[in-house]
Amino acid sequence: MCNTENVGNELGLTDKNHACSCGTSGHSAEAASISEDAIREHYLVEGMTCSHCVSSVTEEVTALDGVESVSVDLNAGGASRIMVVSSKPVAVEAIRTAVTEAGYSLVSA
Template sequence: MTDRIDLGLKDTNAGCACCATSAATDAPASTAATVTEDVLVTGMTCSHCVSSVTEELTAIDGVENVTVDLNAGGTSRVTIHSLTPIDAAAVQAAVEEAGYTLAGAPA
C-alpha cells in the first residue's frame, strides 16, 4: 500500500504513487442554493491533470468549486458547483483548454 501525502488537491482517487492525495474535498463557499453539475472527462491520469482541469473550470464566471473523482486513464467524474447553471459550451471549452475531452453527460 502506498502512503498518502496530503497536497491539498481535490482528486479523490489519484492514479499514480507520485501524485497520491487524501480524499478530502472542499465544500462550496456559499450557503446559498448551489447548482451542481457532473460532467465526464477523459484523459486525466494524475493530480496534475486534476489541477489543470480544476483551474480552467474555476476560471468560468459563477463557478465556486470543482471536485474530481479521478479514474486514472479512464473517464473521470468532474462535479462543478455554482450559484447559477454554467453554459455547457463554456465547460467544454475549459476542459479542452486544459487538454482533455468531455465524454458526455453521466447516466
C-alpha cells in the same frame, strides 16, 4: 521474491470512495461555505491520469463566471467525474471549452 519494504509509491491521490477527491489533507473554509441553493452539475472527462491533470482541469473550470468550486473523482485510464458547483447556470459548452483548454475531453452525454 519481491521486496516490498520501504517502497515509495505514494501518488498523492485519494481513494474514489473517500469523501473528497482533491488530493489534499486540508481544506479551506471557503469550500465549506458553498450555499445550499448552489447548482451542482456532474460531467465526465477523459484523459486525466494524475493530480497535475486534476489541477489543470480544476483551474480552467474554476475560472468560469459563476463557478464556486470544482471537485474531481480521478479515474486514471478511464473517464473521471467532475462536479461543478456554481451560483448560476454554466453552459455545457463553456465547461467543454475549459476542459479542452486544459488538454482533455468532455465525454458527450
